[in-house]
Structures are given as C-alpha cells and as structure tokens.
Amino acid sequence: MTLLSQFEIQEIDQTVLLWLNDIRQKTIAAMQQRLDVHEKRDNRDLVTNVDQDNEKFINDKIRHFDAEAHIVSEEGFGDHNQDMNGRVWFVDPIDGTMNFVKQKTDFAVMIALYEDNQPVLGWILDVVNNVVYHGGPQIGVFANQLRLKPPIDDNLSEGIVLLSGARLLYGMFGYDKIAKAALGYRVIGAAGPSFIRVIMGQAIGYSSKMMPWDFAAGQVLAKTLGLSVSDIDGKALDMLSSNIVLVATNRAHRDILTLHQS
Structure with a gap:
C-alpha cells in the first residue's frame, strides 16, 4: 500500500498533467520540423531528437519534484535501478517511434509512478488527439477529465486482440492460435495506443514483448480498471526487465493463457 495520501496522489x-501539456506542445512543434532520426539496434529500432529532448525534460521535472525517487527511462538519462524500493518513475518519451516518424500517429508519451513495487499512478498521452489517460488505484482512471468505467468482461472470441506483428508473423508465443481464436486481430505497433484501446474496451486484449517503460503506465491503468495484467505465462511482471506482457479482460486473459499453454 502506498505511503502517499490521496491528496498527495491527486x-x-x-x-504531471501540466508537464504533459508542455510536452505535447513541444512534440507537436517538433513534428513540423525535420526530425533527426538515428538507428539504435537496427533500422526498425529508431530514436529521434524528440525522444531524447522529451526524456531530458521529463526526467528534469521529476528530479526537481521528487528528488529522492529513481527514474527508469528509455534513452539513457535515467538511473540503473537494481530494485523497486521507494518511489520509482518510469518514462517513455516517445512510445512507438517508428509510428511517430513514418505515420505521425499511433504514438504516445508515457509516465508511471510506483512505490515499493506497487502501482500508484500512470499517464498515457495520446499526443495527436490531445487526450491523457491517467489515474491509479486511489483515484480511478480518467480520459482527460472523464472518469472511465471498466470495460465489459468479454471472452477472447467476442473481441479484437492486439498483437506484436513480428511475433505473430513467426508464430511465437502462440500468437497465431490467439489471433485465430479471437473475433479479429490488429497490429498497432506501439504499446501506449494499444493499452488505450484495451482500457477503452475497443480491444479485448494486447500482448507483445515490452520493456518496463513500455508497460509501466498501462499496467497501472489496466489494473485499476479491473483488467488482468501478467506475462504470457500468467506470472507477475518483472518491473526491471523485458517481459512478454499480456493485458486483457479477465475472461479473455484466461482464454489466452489456456491457448498459450496448450
């Protein structure tokens, strides 16, 4: 249980909503300019000047606001955490960089706060549509100022499932069986927009290989709304390493675990 009061959490x-308003303005302005794009591991793993500038901006805000906390962030400006003791912030400055560069949509900025490994707050900024999905177990989940209700607890066969395209293509983690069992399947190519679709009830579930900054915010929001979040084997996520993440309605989650294990 968090040591923070509800007033402190609010x-x-x-x-953070004020930070994200500034970040959105900076990101929209940068999209009108020529992006400085570089490869990380390969030509499908991109980083831009906006990723780096956003992370520096957010991390600086966090360090001034919560000096004793640690930061886990994507582009190397955070800390190298060995545990989840105390307050830990997660920062994804541009989630879905390929989409950001090539499509100019279906990308997000994500921040999350955990205390002693327990979820406190999460924020997913849909930059293009100017909506922040935010909240946590103490205050509920909101789309800007609109409080969200839990999605309908449908089975896998009753909804659309979102999957990692590369792993679906090669039949990994039973994704081919999961896609066939669902009413339909889609590939979005970014964690934040995929989590948004699940918490909004537009998709029955989502699974992909993710780093902590990819799933930290989404896990806070999804669990607060009563959705199931685990790795593909049904175990709790390791907050400091990569996981094959599965978020879904409770019924679809059980359906997917059964297919994966069969």
Whole structure:
C-alpha cells in the first residue's frame, strides 16, 4: 500500500498533467520540423531528437519534484535501478517511434509512478488527439477529465486482440492460435495506443514483448480498471526487465493463457 495520501496522489497527478501539456506542445512543434532520426539496434529500432529532448525534460521535472525517487527511462538519462524500493518513475518519451516518424500517429508519451513495487499512478498521452489517460488505484482512471468505467468482461472470441506483428508473423508465443481464436486481430505497433484501446474496451486484449517503460503506465491503468495484467505465462511482471506482457479482460486473459499453454 502506498505511503502517499490521496491528496498527495491527486497533487502529483495534476502536476504531471501540466508537464504533459508542455510536452505535447513541444512534440507537436517538433513534428513540423525535420526530425533527426538515428538507428539504435537496427533500422526498425529508431530514436529521434524528440525522444531524447522529451526524456531530458521529463526526467528534469521529476528530479526537481521528487528528488529522492529513481527514474527508469528509455534513452539513457535515467538511473540503473537494481530494485523497486521507494518511489520509482518510469518514462517513455516517445512510445512507438517508428509510428511517430513514418505515420505521425499511433504514438504516445508515457509516465508511471510506483512505490515499493506497487502501482500508484500512470499517464498515457495520446499526443495527436490531445487526450491523457491517467489515474491509479486511489483515484480511478480518467480520459482527460472523464472518469472511465471498466470495460465489459468479454471472452477472447467476442473481441479484437492486439498483437506484436513480428511475433505473430513467426508464430511465437502462440500468437497465431490467439489471433485465430479471437473475433479479429490488429497490429498497432506501439504499446501506449494499444493499452488505450484495451482500457477503452475497443480491444479485448494486447500482448507483445515490452520493456518496463513500455508497460509501466498501462499496467497501472489496466489494473485499476479491473483488467488482468501478467506475462504470457500468467506470472507477475518483472518491473526491471523485458517481459512478454499480456493485458486483457479477465475472461479473455484466461482464454489466452489456456491457448498459450496448450
């Protein structure tokens, strides 16, 4: 249980919303300019000047606001955490960089706060549509100021499932069986927009290989809304390493685990 009071949590939530408003303005402005794009591991793993600038901006805000906390972030400006003791912030400055560069849509900025490994708050900014999905177990989940209700607890066969395209293509983790069992399947190519579709009830579930900054915010929001979040074997996620993440309605989650294990 978090040591923070509900008032403190609401204050943090409103503070981060102000940061994200600034980040959105900076990101939209940068999209009108020529992006500085580089490869990380290969030509499908991209980083831009916006990823780096956003991370520096957010990390600087966090360090001034919560000096004792640690930061786990994508582009190397955070800390090298060995545990989840105390307050830990997760930062994904541009989630879905390929989409950001090539499509100019279906990307997000994500921030999350955990305390002693327990979820406190999460924020997913849909930059293009100017909507922040935010909240946590103490205050509920909101799309901007609209409080969200839990999605309908449908089975896998009753909804659309979102999957990692590369792993679906090669039949990994039973994704081919999962796609066939669902009413339909889609590939979005970014964690934040995929989590948004699940918490909004537009998709029955989502699974992909993710790093902690990819799933930290989405896990807070999904669990607060009563959705199931685990790795593909049904175990709790390791917050400091990569996981094959599965978020889904409770019924679809059981259906997917059964297919994966069969």
